[in-house]
Amino acid sequence: MARARLRDLGITTGALPPGALNAITDVAGVKVGVATLIRDAPHVVRTGVTAIWPRGEEIWQEYCFAGIHSFNGNGEMTGIPWIAEQGLLGAPICITNTWSVGVVRDAISAAALKAGATQNFHLPVAAETYDGWLSESEQFPVTTALAIAAIEAATDGPVPEGNVGGGTGMICHEFKGGTGTASRVVDGFTVGALVQANYGARDLLRVDGVPVGRMIGPEVVPSHRVAPREAGSIIVVLATDAPLLPIQCQRLARRATTGLAWVGGIGGNGSGDIFIAFSTGNTVRQGDTLSDVRMVAPEAMTNLFQAAAEATEEAILNAICAAETMTGREGRVVHALPHDLLVKAMEAYRR
Numbered sequence: 001m002a003r004a005r006l007r008d009l010g011i012t013t014g015a016l017p018p019g020a021l022n023a024i025t026d027v028a029g030v031k032v033g034v035a036t037l038i039r040d041a042p043h044v045v046r047t048g049v050t051a052i053w054p055r056g057e058e059i060w061q062e063y064c065f066a067g068i069h070s071f072n073g074n075g076e077m078t079g080i081p082w083i084a085e086q087g088l089l090g091a092p093i094c095i096t097n098t099w100s101v102g103v104v105r106d107a108i109s110a111a112a113l114k115a116g117a118t119q120n121f122h123l124p125v126a127a128e129t130y131d132g133w134l135s136e137s138e139q140f141p142v143t144t145a146l147a148i149a150a151i152e153a154a155t156d157g158p159v160p161e162g163n164v165g166g167g168t169g170m171i172c173h174e175f176k177g178g179t180g181t182a183s184r185v186v187d188g189f190t191v192g193a194l195v196q197a198n199y200g201a202r203d204l205l206r207v208d209g210v211p212v213g214r215m216i217g218p219e220v221v222p223s224h225r226v227a228p229r230e231a232g233s234i235i236v237v238l239a240t241d242a243p244l245l246p247i248q249c250q251r252l253a254r255r256a257t258t259g260l261a262w263v264g265g266i267g268g269n270g271s272g273d274i275f276i277a278f279s280t281g282n283t284v285r286q287g288d289t290l291s292d293v294r295m296v297a298p299e300a301m302t303n304l305f306q307a308a309a310e311a312t313e314e315a316i317l318n319a320i321c322a323a324e325t326m327t328g329r330e331g332r333v334v335h336a337l338p339h340d341l342l343v344k345a346m347e348a349y350r351r
Contacts, residue, residue, distance in 0.1 A: 003162060003324060003336070006207075006317045009343055013208045013262075013317065014310030016303075019183035022314070023159045024192030026183040027239040029055040029280050032194065033154030034165030034179070035146045044329040046135040047142060049104055049150040050165030050179055052093045052194060052237050054278050060117035061286040063088040065293075066278040067250025071257050075233045075272015077127040078105045087246025089278050090286075091124040092151055095166040095196045095235050097135065100142035101128040107147030114148075119286070127274060129198035129233040131169030133224065134328030159194065162322030169328065170198035171232065172320050173205035173213055173264060174223040175337040180319025184307035189242035189281075189296075191304060193256070193311035197319040199232035199271050201225075204264035207317060207346065213264065215345040216337070224334045233272035234260060234316070238308050243281030243294040248301065253277035255305040259312025277308070 006013070007022065019026025036048040054064045066089035068080050078101065083089065091112060096104045108124035131137055150165060159181045163169075167178030177199075183192040202223055205213030218225075236256040244252065256275040257267075267273050282293040296304065325336040 003322050004339060006314060006321050009339055011207065011346055013314050016184040016186050016307055016310055019185050019190050021158055022183055023181040024052065024183060024194040024237065024239050025156050025159055027190050027192045027241050027280060030192065030239050031154035031156045032159045033150045033152065034160050035150035035153060036164050036168050037141055037146060038168065043136040043139045043141065045141040046169035046326060046328050047097045047131055047137055048165040048168045049142060049147045050095045050167065050196065051150040051154055053154050054089055054239065055280055057115050059090060060112055060115055063090040063284045064278045064280055065244060065246045065249050065282055066276060067246050067253050069250060069253040069275045071273035071275065072267040072271045074270055075128065075274050076101050077125060077274045077276065079123045079125040082123045088284055089125065091122060093125045093237055093276065094147060094150065095127045096142055097137045097166065097169065098128045098130040099137040099140055101126050103142055103144060104147045107144045110144060111148055111151050125276060127235040129170055129196050129235060129272065133171065134326060134332060134334060135169040136329050161318055163324055163326060167196045167319065170196060171224060171334050172197040172316065173200035174202035174225050175320055176323035176326055176334045178319050178323045180315040180322065182311045182314035182318055184311045186303045186307045187300065189240060189304065191238060191240045191307035191311050193315040194237045195312065195315045195319055196235045197316050199234045200265055204266065206262065206264050207342065210346055210349045212342060212345045216341050220341065221335050221338060224332065234265065236275040236312055238275065238277035239280065240304065241280050242296050242304055244279035245295045248295065249277045249279055251301065252304060252308050255308040256312040258309035262313045263316045
């Protein structure tokens with residue numbers, strides 16, 4: 001049975017209302033699929049792939065505007081130079097573990113060919129965070145077939161969270177982390193976030209400003225920490241139906257930094273904190289020589305910035321709340337955040 005999300009525990013963050021699912025799939029047309037790989041032989045594997053479709057298979061010919069922001073660049077997201085140059089996204093986005101980003105990138109290209117996409121080449125977006133503390137990822141367990149399974153499993157309903165997909169073996173603020181999502185509605189538009197959270201020190205974790213990480217320290221819930229305190233990474237995918245141009249998508253992607261900071265992320269030297277935002281509010285069709293596009297007025301961007309920050313914050317907290325305690329390679333254990341202790345900590349601050 002799935003663990004509770006943040007709001008299921010009676011805890012809310014931010015000021016803006018969430019969408020119906022409180023997920024990135026609240027943005028019309030966006031779909032998410034996961035493929036999870038957990039096994040103990042011949043190697044201990046705790047990994048997977050998460051796929052995010054900006055729209056259906058028409059994305060191969062009907063592109064979205066997109067923008068990238070690297071808060072700290074000790075990580076990998078393929079396709080960045082072309083998005084920075086052209087500002088267009090024409091394929092699903094996938095997230096996996098560090099050792100498998102190449103095969104997953106190639107799998108997106110294979111999916112394009114399988115779908116009959118007519119482009120001569122593809123430069124898809126595949127991103128990663130490192131799950132090697134729990135999983136023998138150096139054995140390259142992720143295959144093209146697994147990645148395509150995630151791509152083909154995508155739906156527009158509730159999004160699985162915690163120990164699923166690319167987030168299966170991830171750790172966040174020295175608790176079990178993984179995949180999380182949330183959304184916000186403002187000015188008639190929706191902004192959704194999906195994160196793969198694998199970063200952070202325990203003592204920096206905050207929930208709605210409450211220093212939960214210090215209140216539930218390693219003496220209460222054991223920590224796995226053996227690496228430098230800033231080690232780890234986070235990938236954030238932001239989606240919106242607001243009609244944005246590429247530079248506006250880039251500006252929106254930057255605001256994931258605010259949500260990350262609210263939870264306690266500092267972008268340490270060893271962290272790969274890379275964010276992508278796309279807009280479904282405009283369509284650029286392959287082969288057209290002229291495209292009619294719209295844009296949100298600059299003065300109206302502030303509310304979207306707040307929505308992006310709030311959705312990112314809650315998506316990270318949902319990833320932590322949904323994740324379950326996991327035992328991995330060499331018998332290593334990463335503990336889940338106990339919900340009762342979280343609620344007790346919040347009540348101590350009268351939240």
